[in-house]
Amino acid sequence: MTRRTTIAVALDGAGWHPAAWRDPSARPADLFTPGYWSELARIAERAGVDFLTIEDALGLQSSVFAGSDERTDQVRGRLDALLIASLIAPVTDRIGLVPTVTTTHTEPFHVATGLQTLDFASRGRAGWRVQVSGAPHEARHFGRRTFPPFDLDAARREDSAFVRELFDEARDAVEVVRRLWDSWEDDAIIRDAATARFVDREKLHHIDFEGEHFSVKGPSITPRSPQGQLLVTALAHQAIPYELAATSADLVFVTPHDDAQASSILQEVRDAESRVGRRGRPLSVLADLVVVLESTPALATAALERLDAWNGAPAASDALIVAGTPEQLVERIAALTALGYDGVRLRPARLTRDLEQLAEWVLPAFERADAAGTTLRERLGFERPASRYAAEEVAA
């Protein structure tokens, strides 16, 4: 039996092309309304998309890495992704919801309970896209520490102590969050009227994490959520983030531009797993693709050219931009799964146009078996783990 191809969709503003908001299918005046996000989620859910990711950042969008570009011709402003996912949760039934939440300036305790609450509100469909923030202007929004000017060249050479530190902190943050998710055993609430006890406090655990950037006592204020451990994901382009994914995540998004790169990146991910001594299930690996879809290759190319013209320059993208027909995209996805990928995360260049094209033409091309259950973990074939603290007792 062939593996079920995972198909995720990444939502961001009016779409992934910086000029997407000018497309006739865009709703640029509605980007900050509840109806806009619920409608996108419903389209994706009806199409059978496995999960949505939602972008976020603790600073204003910019076409330059550090600081403001003063542009007025692109979408600026962004709502909190975890809260957008929380809004979508009660109005959907099947689709997974994976908001981006930054580890750099945020409180791991709030991150943990926010995601657990999303898991309750979605009845087990929540995940987390872990993200670091190295931008000095975002650090100034918090004012607790000063970041060095970001040295993009050093980061590209993978020779930046600062980048290493950001990712070490992210690893600690995920560890704290995962411990908090386990800090209530599943059966901690007993409501035993005879002894007047609401909880069995033997099943609530301090997590006692002490690290360089923070110490967290625990337990969570929130009981263990439907999935217990939520699906943790990360986008990675280099060895350090691959190692974070290998240490901390269940699933990684990568950005191959061709088959040769797809193979080499997959190997790099597996090497990172070996280096960090990952045990248990290997990372699920999804390839990110930006998509511009029209019925003929010429129309798709023209659509991308029109977007680029509005933008004044070709869009810069970490991920491959596929401007083509739905059939071409399906072939691309099939090639990736043949190389050993678990599936793809598709970034619609234009919302809603490319999401609708995906729903109508691409998802139906995959005759996928029904998902194995209703939670996000089940949908992607992950077991529901017992609390690590419960496991300890059994072992003792």
Add this chain to the structure above:
Amino acid sequence: MSTTRRQVHLAAHFPGVNNTTIWSDPLHRSQIDFGAFEHFARTAERGRFDYLFLAEGLRLREHKGLIHDLDVVGRPNTLAVLTALAAVTQHIGLVGTLSSTFNEPYELARQLATLDHLSNGRAGWNVVTSSDAFHGANFRRGGYLDHADRYTRAAEFVSLAKELWGSWAADAVVADRSSGRFLADDAIATFAHRGAQFDVAGRFNVPRSPQGSPVIVQAGDSGDGRDFAARHAEVIFSRHSVFEEAQQFYRDVKGRLAGRGRSEDSLKILPAVTFALGDTEAEAAERAREDSLAQVGPKTAITVLEQVWGVDLSDRDADGPLPEFDPDPEASITKGWAPRYPNAVQIAQAWRAQAEAEGLSIRELVIRVAGRQSFVGTPGQVAAEIDRYVQERASDGFVIVGTTSPHGLDEFVDRVIPELQERGVFRTEYEEGATLRRTLGLPEPTEVVAEVRRVG
């Protein structure tokens, strides 16, 4: 009756993690499943309540070094559950308790602005100032804020948040496809703030939300708390529910407003109350007694006593007399509760005197001082009493505290609300598209943009 009767405002308090909530009641279901929140919110909206209210605690309570297990334990993240509730309600306000100590202004301001956008203008923020090292142990920021600095930080936090909320021009987003202009020129003011608590600068990344800023709610009761309220609060969640005390508090706080250039109706005072209803007065009294007994079991009675005395009293019989000795004013064996008993020796002496005079056991005394239902009677009587408080300026309405989840509000909505509507003092419909601020009858906040420096 004339149409000028003062209107009642009501908030619905989701059952808390304290002994007011009667989890032993067979009607009590989950207090964490989303369905419970959904039912409670929908019921409150059916009853045309002004807003739903959630408390928050950032660490599980401990008593005598152990996690307190007698009361409900466990609750959701406030912002996430309120935003989820925005999707299943249309009119009711969504007010959450969020700490100004264990959050940072930029992040919390954008989360609250997001809630306001995604609820179409129904967000409110109950500002609390938790400060101790016990809670701090769960946070990057850590404990400990000097008690005196709590309101300094809260005031600086709220001022800064208001600056961020006001930093986008109301018409910033143009989104004009043909000209290719998404933002108006100079649409986003920069901020630069250097104070005792925060040293931050940059640009906010959420457009102006429907209300401009969420409704600010506050519960502090000290002199500092009342001054903070006079400056920033639009609603006070008050604990003064006894009529004369409530009237006095009402006069005191409303009297501070003029000095801040605020009108009397720019701040609503809503005491928290519980209720017990019956078809007859006697039936209601019996239910109130049953609720009190359920809320103050023998172990809870001893726990309350230990909180005052500061020592272990587990060998005491809850049906016996109070301890004959005085509390150790330095001792504390409880963590995570709001400080309820600042003057333990005095309280202990008063309790002992009352118990001796009236022949009360420990449990009976605790019920008398801390476990009585506020409004007891037939639905008509309870409605009349609510009306009296509001007409005679003891309050602008109430925060109705549910005692079971999620059905604790059903009876109030089915039986008391119609009586209030009959009296002409409570809305029968929401105003279409109204923001929470408008539902509460609050004036628009004074323009914060004026304070913002526009730099490029």
